[in-house]
Amino acid sequence: MAATSSTPLLKDELDIVIPTIRNLDFLEMWRPFFQPYHLIIVQDGDPAKVIKVPEGFDYELYNRNDVNRILGPKASCISFKDSACRCFGYMVSKKKYIYTIDDDCFVAKDPSGKDINALEQHIKNLLSPSTPFFFNTLYDPYRDGADFVRGYPFSLREGAPTAVSHGLWLNIPDYDAPTQLVKPRERNNRYVDAVLTIPKGTLFPMCGMNLAFDRELIGPAMYFGLMGDGQPIGRYDDMWAGWCTKVITDHLSLGIKTGLPYIWHSKASNPFVNLKKEYNGIFWQEELIPFFQSVALPKDATTVQKCYLELAKQVKAKLGKVDGYFLKLADAMVTWIEAWDELNPPKGAITTTTKVPAPKSK
Amino acid sequence: MAATSSTPLLKDELDIVIPTIRNLDFLEMWRPFFQPYHLIIVQDGDPAKVIKVPEGFDYELYNRNDVNRILGPKASCISFKDSACRCFGYMVSKKKYIYTIDDDCFVAKDPSGKDINALEQHIKNLLSPSTPFFFNTLYDPYRDGADFVRGYPFSLREGAPTAVSHGLWLNIPDYDAPTQLVKPRERNNRYVDAVLTIPKGTLFPMCGMNLAFDRELIGPAMYFGLMGDGQPIGRYDDMWAGWCTKVITDHLSLGIKTGLPYIWHSKASNPFVNLKKEYNGIFWQEELIPFFQSVALPKDATTVQKCYLELAKQVKAKLGKVDGYFLKLADAMVTWIEAWDELNPPKGAITTTTKVPAPKSK
Numbered sequence: 001m002a003a004t005s006s007t008p009l010l011k012d013e014l015d016i017v018i019p020t021i022r023n024l025d026f027l028e029m030w031r032p033f034f035q036p037y038h039l040i041i042v043q044d045g046d047p048a049k050v051i052k053v054p055e056g057f058d059y060e061l062y063n064r065n066d067v068n069r070i071l072g073p074k075a076s077c078i079s080f081k082d083s084a085c086r087c088f089g090y091m092v093s094k095k096k097y098i099y100t101i102d103d104d105c106f107v108a109k110d111p112s113g114k115d116i117n118a119l120e121q122h123i124k125n126l127l128s129p130s131t132p133f134f135f136n137t138l139y140d141p142y143r144d145g146a147d148f149v150r151g152y153p154f155s156l157r158e159g160a161p162t163a164v165s166h167g168l169w170l171n172i173p174d175y176d177a178p179t180q181l182v183k184p185r186e187r188n189n190r191y192v193d194a195v196l197t198i199p200k201g202t203l204f205p206m207c208g209m210n211l212a213f214d215r216e217l218i219g220p221a222m223y224f225g226l227m228g229d230g231q232p233i234g235r236y237d238d239m240w241a242g243w244c245t246k247v248i249t250d251h252l253s254l255g256i257k258t259g260l261p262y263i264w265h266s267k268a269s270n271p272f273v274n275l276k277k278e279y280n281g282i283f284w285q286e287e288l289i290p291f292f293q294s295v296a297l298p299k300d301a302t303t304v305q306k307c308y309l310e311l312a313k314q315v316k317a318k319l320g321k322v323d324g325y326f327l328k329l330a331d332a333m334v335t336w337i338e339a340w341d342e343l344n345p346p347k348g349a350i351t352t353t354t355k356v357p358a359p360k361s362k
Numbered sequence: 363m364a365a366t367s368s369t370p371l372l373k374d375e376l377d378i379v380i381p382t383i384r385n386l387d388f389l390e391m392w393r394p395f396f397q398p399y400h401l402i403i404v405q406d407g408d409p410a411k412v413i414k415v416p417e418g419f420d421y422e423l424y425n426r427n428d429v430n431r432i433l434g435p436k437a438s439c440i441s442f443k444d445s446a447c448r449c450f451g452y453m454v455s456k457k458k459y460i461y462t463i464d465d466d467c468f469v470a471k472d473p474s475g476k477d478i479n480a481l482e483q484h485i486k487n488l489l490s491p492s493t494p495f496f497f498n499t500l501y502d503p504y505r506d507g508a509d510f511v512r513g514y515p516f517s518l519r520e521g522a523p524t525a526v527s528h529g530l531w532l533n534i535p536d537y538d539a540p541t542q543l544v545k546p547r548e549r550n551n552r553y554v555d556a557v558l559t560i561p562k563g564t565l566f567p568m569c570g571m572n573l574a575f576d577r578e579l580i581g582p583a584m585y586f587g588l589m590g591d592g593q594p595i596g597r598y599d600d601m602w603a604g605w606c607t608k609v610i611t612d613h614l615s616l617g618i619k620t621g622l623p624y625i626w627h628s629k630a631s632n633p634f635v636n637l638k639k640e641y642n643g644i645f646w647q648e649e650l651i652p653f654f655q656s657v658a659l660p661k662d663a664t665t666v667q668k669c670y671l672e673l674a675k676q677v678k679a680k681l682g683k684v685d686g687y688f689l690k691l692a693d694a695m696v697t698w699i700e701a702w703d704e705l706n707p708p709k710g711a712i713t714t715t716t717k718v719p720a721p722k723s724k
Binding site for chain 2: 186
């Protein structure tokens, strides 16, 4: 198969969301794969700064002034000076699928030396079912050349709809600050040729660097929390979204896949800066994981929004005692859902809210 | 690293168990890797047949007459005319570790063309911890060049003791009869360079073709059931052992790894014969999986034996209604534990049972 197929998959059904504080030169390398798609660029930091986007890309760009203008007081739920701001892009997208990537991620090569079309692999992951209810030892059974092995119950072979595709990273692995400090030279050189479903009931660390999801199935759970400016924590935005998302996909019988595709992560962030951002998270996490492992959503929580609001309630009730931050976060979770529903009214609903003003675009 | 290291790992602490009905010519290919170890050969079928073992291997061989003589009336729990008989070898071993392999499995090559020392990889898997409580997206964090990723709780980084290492197969995949019939030409050519822990609470199809385990941690759960001659089912021996084992390792906070190493599985078994063996299992399995998914072991079940006897009780109570076979199987599970304890008295215990008579050996 050619690196770029002649008709790109889901061309009009997928937005690429990129949070950034700099010129997007990294897109040059992605041009063969990304150019057919629409980009949503969420500019973090100083809104006065002009972000250059290479010629020929179709994009809309939102800076903090746009976020404030579009969401009004509800803009408080969108982080500032942290890549967590990317979730604003999920909210304003009108597409069924989202791919989000960091601007320090480049095209990786597979073991044969061929450029990896990460987006194409994510789309394949999302368009084939997941297997959260039973483990298949030959990995993704829907892949060419693979299947369900002996002993896999036939009633489970239809699988579950895939809500999330979590891609990995060659070169700089996604380590926390303590591990970065202890192993400054470690690089991920191992290309593991597999996609697999994270089983039901198992939590995982979801990284936002190279991530795709189905907005219609799980979008409202992809809130990246309150991080960065004015907050006591950073670098837990994607983790928070991942834990909430996993609990909700489990409840709604949806699947999450991890593994292929790889991107090339070019540069390790500063471990000392990271440690400052992370230290509360490293500590709080020890209480968050048992919370998420034991959280139960009620049967009548049949939509992502209902699940998420219920989760916000439980965060307030049970994590408030860990730190006052979680009371603020629980409120922001509710605000996020209100903002989501305002920008994404149910299909066919009569809406009285004003339309989103057009952003800057090419 | 050389294909065979100068001092083989666990040389005096591991037995290789091989069930067979034919001459063991396949051992020639394994000689560089297996010769330092002791073999336990369980001869299935006609005891009058002489099984030839290549020169230079250190082995003991048991045929059905030996099984009957050693176990007396308890021999009823050991299957006949089915590779399930291999679990007799687990019982008579005096070593801490077991590796079991089918006699149609050969040495596979890694992508660089090098012969894979499957046993060495299994030993590495068993000697490093598992991570059943939280998923690590870069796979086995204890492997060289890998670690726990950002967001992995630090309190869980010690992992859990590894009880089982489940290896995979290149060439002929381990498919059930219906899949064999539908995809007669499918071959597994994908070398996935990963080892991972099956998360807690997740069942998997454990294949007995290429399997290692820690006898001291989990041995008594590795009962391969009643299959073959006189039984209404075959080819579910390893599956049954796997489901029981997984429930018990979860309860005892032990880990099970799957992935590397690969062996080369040379020849597909006859799908028509397999279908006859499997059809009851394919049907019953739909009730077995929900049973194993919901089984709860009591807190005071703190040893594998206690867990297994409790499981036998629940099999009798809850699966008897599926088919009378499960009443027989539940009784056989109890017999198996009695026989196990007779041959493996607690260390330091005064035992009045007669010693196991010496088997045929070189």
